[in-house]
Amino acid sequence: xxxxxxxxxxxxxxxxxxxMRIFVLKTREDRVQAIQITPLAMLIIEPAGQYxxxxxxxxxxxxxxxxxxxxxxxxxxxxxxxx
Amino acid sequence: MQFYYLAVFFLIFIxxxxxLLLAPFHLSLNIGKKGPLIExxxxxxxxxLTLMKVEISPQSAxxxxxxxxxxxxxxxxxxxxxxxxxxxxxxxxxxxxxxxxKTGAVRPPSIQSLIxxxxxxxxxxxxxxxxxxxxxxxxxxxFGLDDPAQTAIISGYLWFLASALGLFSAxxxxxxxxxxxxxxxxxxxxxxxxxxxxxxxxxxxLRVREIRLLLKETLGWA
Numbered sequence: 001x002x003x004x005x006x007x008x009x010x011x012x013x014x015x016x017x018x019x020m021r022i023f024v025l026k027t028r029e030d031r032v033q034a035i036q037i038t039p040l041a042m043l044i045i046e047p048a049g050q051y052x053x054x055x056x057x058x059x060x061x062x063x064x065x066x067x068x069x070x071x072x073x074x075x076x077x078x079x080x081x082x083x
Numbered sequence: 084m085q086f087y088y089l090a091v092f093f094l095i096f097i098x099x100x101x102x103l104l105l106a107p108f109h110l111s112l113n114i115g116k117k118g119p120l121i122e123x124x125x126x127x128x129x130x131x132l133t134l135m136k137v138e139i140s141p142q143s144a145x146x147x148x149x150x151x152x153x154x155x156x157x158x159x160x161x162x163x164x165x166x167x168x169x170x171x172x173x174x175x176x177x178x179x180x181x182x183x184x185k186t187g188a189v190r191p192p193s194i195q196s197l198i199x200x201x202x203x204x205x206x207x208x209x210x211x212x213x214x215x216x217x218x219x220x221x222x223x224x225x226f227g228l229d230d231p232a233q234t235a236i237i238s239g240y241l242w243f244l245a246s247a248l249g250l251f252s253a254x255x256x257x258x259x260x261x262x263x264x265x266x267x268x269x270x271x272x273x274x275x276x277x278x279x280x281x282x283x284x285x286x287x288x289l290r291v292r293e294i295r296l297l298l299k300e301t302l303g304w305a
Contacts, residue, residue, distance in 0.1 A: 002261065004231040004232075004261050005231075006230055006231055006232050007229055007230035007232075007233070018232070020231070020232055022231060022232075022235050022261060024235075024259070030256060030258075031242075031255075031256070032238065032239075032242050032257065032258075032259070035235045035236075035238060035239050035259070037232050037235050037236070
């Protein structure tokens, strides 16, 4: 099981970075039996700022999403440099 | 006396034909890709005779870069040519369609014809697969797309296909790579097939009206 950052989605001047949990069930012989993809949260970057949304319905801070998916730190830094 | 020679000729012809249809063809594949290097071999034999042998030797990094550069420049040149002759092309389209009908050049069939012929196509594919016996098959594939969600979905489809084709018992390993784009793996397969069943399958499928229509459309005879 691992938490991954998906491919960025562009919606006008808004960029959405999905965060998902990928669960791979394997046999002893290393054969894949099942794969489950669960969306967890998304980081939304807009020209005015950025915020995180959790699919669990609870409020989510930027720190919380960064804790969940560390590669998003680079994404945030890059967007801050571009602004 | 003439009838005797004729009968002997037909007998020999039938024996040769039966021999050709019943003697199995053997195909061995051994293809691998590691990093940018692709190597392997393809060999087709019949009655111990090698009919085709293709060796794919690993390219050096320099050769690979040269071939990539050549391909890229070729595409660029073609793009410029296409842009230049865009107007001419529009005028030619109508003429080429008529020429296709005259010369019998292959062209894509309509979606409706493909849908109509789908059951018969599935049947021929099933019959061809039945006539092919996999003696040994082993496949190891490690792949990753630019999106981990897509990688996971495609991986699921590939495992489903391997299972549906009855290859699950064989040595099939499909490893999803979630860290980025990647394609590595190797395929080793040995199979044998008799022409007899393939010919039967083709004859059977040609009796279906939808397939005949599809062929006519593809060849530009419709």
